[in-house]
Amino acid sequence: MKTKQFIVAFVLFCIGFLAKAQTARIKGIILDKNNNPVEGVNINYQDKGTTTNVNGFYALTIPANQKITLVFTHVSLKKATLKLELKTNEDYEYNFQMSDSEDLLGEVIVTAGNRKRVEGITTIEPAVIRTIPGANAGVENILKSLPGVNSNNELSTQYSVRGGNYDENLVYVNEIEIYRPFLIRSGQQEGLSFTNTDMVQNVDFSAGGFQAKYGDKLSSVLDITYRIPTRYAAALEASFLGGSLTVEGVSKNQKWANITGVRYRDNSLLVNSQETQSNFRPTFTDVQTYLTFTPNTKWQFGFLGNISQNNYNFEPLTRQTNFGTIDEPIALQIFYEGQEKDQYQTLFGAFKTSYNINDNNTLKFIGSVYHTQEQEYFDIFAAYFLGEVDSNIGSETFGDVRFNRGIGTQLNHGRNDLDALIINTEVKGFHKLGENTVEWGIKYTKEDIRDRLVEWEVIDSAGFSINPPRDFPVNDQPYNPYVGPLVPFQSVRATNFTTIDRFSGYAQWSRKSNLGSSEVWYNAGVRMHQWQVSGDDLDGKSQLVFSPRAQFAIKPKWKKDMVFRASGGLYHQPPFYRELRGFDGQVRPNVKAQQSIHFVLGNDFSFKMWDRPFKLVSELYYKDLSDVNTYTLDNVRIRYIADNEAEAYVYGFDMRLNGEFVPGTESWFSFGYLKTEENYQDRGFIARPTDQRLKFGVLFQDYVPNIPSLKMYLNLVYNTGLPGGSPSYADPYDYQLRLRDYRRADVGFQYVLTEKNELRPDGHWLKRFKDLSVGLEIFNLFNNQNAITNTWVRDVYTKTQYGVPNYMTTRVFNLKLTARL
Template identity: 75%
Template sequence: MNTNIKLLTLLFFLVGFTGFSQTAKLQGIILDENSAPVNGVNVTAGINTTKTDENGFYVISIPANEKVTAVFTHAVLKKNTVTVTLKPYEIYELNIVMNDKAESLGEVTVTANNRKRVEGITTLEPATIRRIPGANAGVENLLKSLPGVSSNNELSTAYSVRGGNYDENLVYVNEIEVYRPFLIRSGQQEGLSFTNTDMVQNVDFSAGGFQAKYGDKLSSVLDITYRTPTKFGLAAEASFLGGSIAVDAVSKDQKWTALTGVRYRDNSLLVNSQETQTNFRPTFADLQSNITFAPSARWQFSFLGNISQNRYNYEPLTRETKFGTIDEPIALLVNYEGQEKDKYETYFGAFKTVFKVNDNFTLKFIGSAYHTLEQEYFDIFASYGLGDVDTSIGGETRGAVTFNRAIGTQLNHARNDLDAVIVNAEVKGFHNVKNHQIEWGFKYTREDIRDRIVEWEVIDSAGFSLNPPRGFPINDQPYTPYTGPLVPYQNVRAKNFVTINRFSGYAQWSLKDHIGSSQVWYNAGVRMHQWQVSGDNINGKSQVVFSPRAQFAIKPEWGKDMVFRLSGGLYYQPPFYRELRDSLGTVNPDVKAQAAVHIVLSNDYSFKMWNRPFKMVTEAYYKSLTDVNPYTLENVRIRYAANNNAKAFAQGLDFRLNGEFVPGTESWISFGYMKTEENINDRGYIARPTDQRLKFGVLFQDFMPRIPSVKLYLNLVYNTGLPGGSPSYADPYVYQSRLKDYRRADVGFSYVFTEKNDIRPEGHWLKKFKDLSLGFEIFNLFDNQNAITNTWVRDVYTKNQYGIPNYLTTRVFNVKLNVRL
């Protein structure tokens, strides 16, 4: 323990506090009074200069974290002057209207994140996302270090927010909703997140109390924007876990752009570190492209496409897990035969067009189609033994299994297939009327799901087959002869052809105003959602819900820069297909929408410490849930009861302090307290599967003072234990034990070859690179044994069921090369 503390202390204080320069970008379109693009405008910012092209477009680099004056001059039109302050790597769009009558000489300070600040949105920097180490690095890896966001599985991109489950989070890319696979039951099977980190320009996240323009989920919104290239560029990465490459391309007339990324991942390095010995090589690959066409300054078209393929071939061999107590240690020994072959293929395409009718009215149309083909095939035979562990001191057999108290076998079989197509068509409008902003939208969604489930489990303990836990007499052999039928312990067989038609819409109003000398912001809106489920022998009723939401923020005219925000409303989550299907595969078409009343009170305090910018955000929240659809959680697979027979609540406090602990780099400390419980059929409140009481996270970036080219990145997470879960067929009131606390530290060291490019002479070979770095990563630095869920093993002699932890990855080393042109 002392060694671990010393090592962690060394990592924090190994490096010093000397800054290094970072940049941001300013870009936009210059128009004249007639809204025509202006060619040849000189743009000067600091020591950099550029000119607008025939489309009025410009892009210029500026220093980050300092005031920079941008000057726009033209041979005929009057000069414009704007002062901007941007974050590192931020790309801010600044469009200017120039005329020949009056100069704009006044200073205008652009604060890019003011709107997000009053809306309660957390912005994550793409550069930070790329740098921070993690077994499944990406946007979700960084989210898990935020307060209120929990995940006890480093192999999964799934996360829960403030007591919600994995299905309660909205994810948008370029305003287009994206979906998760249906059949995946383990983090090992997930592979790649939809979001390609190399293509990201902006990441916004809201953990609750979000506006009406966002869709119908109960917990959170992740809003991602891909960048629009301005010139040729290339980003590549290679490591022991796979590789990726992303290419930016721009046509000569700047009207066409294409951003294309290819990724490949092999999780063998991670899964082979687990306790189950396997012949296992899961591979995941995808191709993603974002193409834009701007025929004029007012009209833009874009296409986002994605093809991904995940193959999961799994052949377990042996497993040995020791658990129990110090006084009575127990070991589970398992020998396996058989294999699992899973395949997940998804095809996604979305078309979007944006038409700026005038300076105050913008129209958008979005159409998308998502097609997933999933199969889950396995036949795995396991012979297991529960044994006592020798604890004698100094004995030759210390730690070995000396007595098998139970012997049994288990055969699992599945032939599950799913074919789903989801089509969306949406129209959005944005109006700017003086200080008022009005937004509205209408959306049609059609979901066609073809699902076949053939899944059974046979359990034999000491030579006697066990009957199902419900509906059959107890098989009490060898003490009592049993003459009943021999049937599987679990047997699920179903074939469902389901269609869901949905109509939804929203309207919201926003206003920035003053009360005395204090600035205030108002937002109010409402969503409507109507849906109906139909299919073979299925005829659900039409259901409609309305979701009013509001936000109020005030910035008092104090000496301290503080914003107070109150937000909330009534949030509904109309059921998706998985929420309609119970543990036996039966679809209930009349499942109601789960409802939640959100109340979020927050304080956002910006200040300077050590003459560097910092921010402290504190949020208190309460959610009251009704018509709750109970579920069980097994790794990342959710099985719903497909009814609305529960009520629940979630309450908590989130705290985050972020800023430049080291000059020029962003780090943060986060803390969260949360309690969520549910009451099923008025039997009393018990912990929900996501009841994560305490959360502590640290994200830290630094560099060596004498070798500034060596960077350090630390990602540290501590979560208290989740409920251990229960089998889908069991009574959750009986299974209320908790897993051990989740503790994980991932650290990365990177040598940046291009660190001194600004002082290198022209023609130097490293000048061709924006970034060239070689990194070394250690996942699970302190080799903690973290568990995601329990395997339930039955002892025929004592009639007990033992919850045996399923441990995650151990300490793993990785080497990574990054190249950016």
């Protein structure tokens, strides 16, 4: 009986909690004409009101779904009024300048937030991206804290989404597709992401079930918009990992605007924390510019340009890794000779123009050219000693190798060159027809790729050459004489001149209406993609695929603010150059598009807790894949079999709770579970290389109440181990070893020198800055040993192979200076 009473009371409590009045919240910062925060501004609606603090910040809860008038008053500035209408639980930011004359600020009706909710899009604020610490800080660093997004490599900006690999993610900047490097094989070679964080205005991300307008990939869409400046500003950042300078401005007539950023990156601080001691001399630099011209209200022209130069010089010296057990500790000692010299030069230019025929019709033209020249040269000789470690605590040689029981050598050689030119032209249309919206686009792409691949590896164990793992007789000298050929352990040689012509297009329809008392949204569309591969000794056939997709969302007229979503459809990924090239380096022109059927069910629940906004988003998904092109994953390098002879599936559940756990800041907790398996040539289902079962992520912001200038940022990720513990050459049906779990915590402390600038006298040197702060970042706070791959060595005496972990970075400290004008 008591149990029933408790359940009834709990249910009534929950109903009462969710049955609060429908409200929304407006917040922002009020500045004077000199862009200084204004303290003591009274914001009132009827008998409710609030006052700005010393930073000019205000927040006020108001009724939702009705037009209200806010009044802003100050003792020394003129009154301002604002009419607005917000949706239930809408959290709207409104910043403005109070002037000496009375202002009518206009009318605001917020609807954009609902559009992204019904589409299942996650929006990330640029301020969060700039402040959250990470070994590769930026947009991708934040994505890795979201559910369904996984990465076990802090040195890389690459990420996998819901069982897909790095090649299955779409990235757009100002609606222009961005490409990832071709020859990159390890995260430490990457340097810089394309996206310049200081130039970003908006970031939208979808982890699956996206609309037809977003392109031909299987996993995710990252849609980034660079901002158009409205005034002069500058941003500077400097740290032990490099620096950046961004300058923006606008012409006097407000028609021309430009934002330009220069960045420099040096990974030495991180790479030198690894076990391999080396002479490491990298330089990663790039320059980006976004120029816009708006002659009138109908036309707008834009140019996005990027030049990047990566020089990666790596000379390994020594390495010692201790592994094994407490009873039987083992050490791997490696002594290196040789070096690696890589160069990556990229030139990118894109032109975009928009023509607003009227309020309901818009046309866009986009053209882009992407040219990359990549070089990967290496000759590295490694001599390894596998020895027993002295585990006697009282011994003078405690921790040293006392006996070598395995000796071997390895020589890796590479001369890889790639030159790729990709040209895109595209026309898009947007039409508003009453309650209906129609969007369409047509695109042509020309890909011209010239590639030379020369790699070989020779392994010697105790003086005897090791043969390839497949199709060669066993060499078990000295027990038996070997009469077979002497060949490299691995060898790939190929020269490819490949051209790919692509035509693609889409058309989709959207509508918002009512179903009874509920609001509903519909979206349906289809994509078409036709392509043909040609080149020297290549005669690929023309291939054509269609991808229909649909979304449905409903918002019941409940007191609790909930949106339910369902989306799905057919997704095709026509092969890019990497997917056409097999293990032997040869291009197979008739590789088919991988196909995936998506089903996604989602719920978006917005609520108030502690009188602050929170949101709980959850999604259940399933993917059925066919014509799968299986691959191996080694660090960040992907090698495809290129035969479409597999099938696969993915299912999982994602959940994220975000909100103001600390007033005025956004934090979130995320959880993801997935399972993905593939069946190659009907041999049975086994785990795919991206089978990341569990993922937990925390992004948290805080400040010291008594010292608000001192802020703290925490980025924490936990991932279960990937099935990458086997040798890359091994048959995955024979070896399904997993790497250890990935655990990492990055924390940042920032002291904002300009926190109370409004209290300083005019002429003070800090008044020149909009923001000036110094910070300390600690990467891998708990010094966890995370492994990215295993090195496999052989013990000639026991005939045993040992998988020795290749550890990532250890704990690293970084100082950072940030200044904004």
